[in-house]
Amino acid sequence: MTSAEQPGRPADPGDERRRWQALGVGLVAAFMTLLDVSIVNVAVPSIDRALRATPSDLQWVLSGYALTFGLALVPAGRFGDARGRRNAFVLGIALFTLTSALAGLARSPEWLVGARLLQGAAAGIVNPQVTGLIQQLFRGPERGRPFGLLGATIGISTAIGPLLGGLLIQLGGEQDGWRWVFFVNVPVGVVAVVLGWRLLPAQPAGTAERNRLDPLGVLLLGAGVVLVLLPLVQERQWQTPWKWLLIPAGLVVLAGFALWEHRYARHRAPLFDLRLFRFRSYSLGALIALLYFGGFTAIFFIFTLYLQIGLGYSALVAGVAITPFALGSAAASALGGRIVNRYGRPLVAVGLLVVMLGLGAVVFVLRGEPHSGVPLRTAVPLLVAGLGSGLVITPNQTLTLSQVPVPQAGSGAGMLQTGQRIGSAAGIAAVGALFFSSLAATHGDWASAFRRSLLLAAGIVALALLAALLDIQRGRRKGSAPP
Structure with a gap:
């Protein structure tokens, strides 16, 4: 077995710095692809004016990316396992860079929708390789730190997208600023392709023959x-x-x-080894991820609508308002990665509880009919929720993948992320449906609609907490801590 195949071994056994450089390239790529899930939300009004898009077109610009992203995850993870993660990573980043440029050059809604569908598929190719790379280059407890960095990347990219999108639109202008939301990926992608090919471990000889698709x-x-x-x-x-x-x-x-x-x-x-679900760490961890992303992702969807359309704030202010969550998530993710091996699944349960307390505090500070100062009122509660989120995403991912063998690392991570994408779509659909129905029932009371839908999001997070408590209870019954 070559060094690249051994769990926890760097591609070059004597070069500790090289594996961290490889991880750095992977994290930048993950940030870029996950950022495009949320960054486009604030650009929708500008796209509407520039391309005269229909509501259906705009919906596909947003949801088409998530659809093809989720579609590609498991096959791409398996491809990386079988044919080499470097090959899959470089292919995915090159395609993502090209389709980002095509999206920025769009001259019609159909052109933009097509580019977004391909861009989502490219993102789905990249992300399982990053998680698989961590499984391949790091061993056991030392995976906590890189998974902590990956968790911080996920939290920041998801939450900071509206802020960065607002800044780019502000700088580029209302008419064409939305194009820079896509163009910003191009130079980063070119650098990631070059560095990925140089730093990521190559495919071990003979692997393709042993691992057919x-x-x-x-x-x-x-x-x-x-x-x-x-x-x-x-x-x-x-x-x-x-x-x-x-x-x-x-x-x-x-x-x-x-x-x-x-x-x-x-x-x-x-394509995917179903025996992974025999591991309690994987099966319950995947369920927690599905449920948590169902509540977590929907928060930004309804908060952006409430601020921009309901209260008339600019895209930039709406992005700034979400920043406390991103900062809290980044800080706690790094910490969670370091201490997850000490505390196990109870750490995830604590994080979920803190998220629920933060969301409850948002509902409390927005009681009545606030018409001003909403970003300032919600800053501390969102910071608290972000701190909790950082203790959920990273530790849960570390625990969920802890027993996955390296040869199945890509497909195992791909299935986990597919569940996250399905959870996100279901959460946005459910919470969004309550939001709009409440808005209609209350004749345009945006604050009331936001509070009700936020409580539903908190309820979905509560289901994830129940799953975490079930895992803890099962671990205690077996007389050992959760894996």
Whole structure:
């Protein structure tokens, strides 16, 4: 077995600095691709004016990225496991850079939607390689620190997107500033391609022959994910109730995927090894991630709408208002990565509880009918919620992947992130539906609609807390701490 295949070994065993440089390139790439999930939200009004896009076009600009992102995660993770993570990483970043440039040059809504779909797929290729790289280059407890940095990257990129988008639009102007939201990726992407090829470990010799891909598994998983996600991301555009039939249809296809993978695994390496769900750390950790992202991502969606449309704040101010959450998440993620091996799943439970307390405090400070000072009132509660979030994302990811073998690191991480994408889409659909229905029922009372939908988001986080407590209880029954 080569050094690149050994868990916890750097690509060059004598070069400690090289593996941290490789991780740095991966984190920059992860930040760039995850940033594009939220940065475009504040650019929607500018895109609408510049391209005369329909509401359906704008919805696809936002949700199409998330759809193809989730679609590519597991196949790309498996591709990296089988054919080398450096190859998959460089391919994904090159495609992401190219499609970012195409999006910035868009001359029609159709052009922009197509570029965003390809950009999302490219992001889905990149992200499992970063997590797989951590599994490959670091061993056991020492994974806590790099996963802490990755968690900080996830938290910051998700929360700071509206702020950076607002700044770019402010600098570039209302008419064309939205283009810089995409162009900013190009120089960073070019550098990441060069450094990724130089620093990431190469594919071990002979791996491709031992690890064939699973085309039918890719097809079944892709069809199932699309059927589940489509009615969620198109919840407001497709008015017919028949759209919800796609979800059970998707679950049936995913059940067929599970049966096929079970059969395929008897003879060859499957697209995703279902035996990973036998690990309590992986199964309950994936459930916590799905539920938490369902509540966590929806917060920024409704808060941005409340500030910009309901209260008339600029895109820049709306981005600044979310910054306390990003700062808290970044600080706590770094800490969580360092102490997760000491405290285990109880640390995740504490983080979820702190998030709920922070969201409850936001509801409290916005009681009544506030019409001014909302960003200032919510700063401390959002900081508290961000601190809790940092103790959730990083430690949960570290614990969830702790028992995943390195040869399945990419596909295991891809399935975990697919659950996060599904959770995000479902959370935004559910919380957004309550937000808009409350807005209609209260005849435009934005504050009331925001408070109600924020309570629903907190309720979804509470379900994640229940899953964490279940994991802790099971660990105690077995007479050992959670893995």
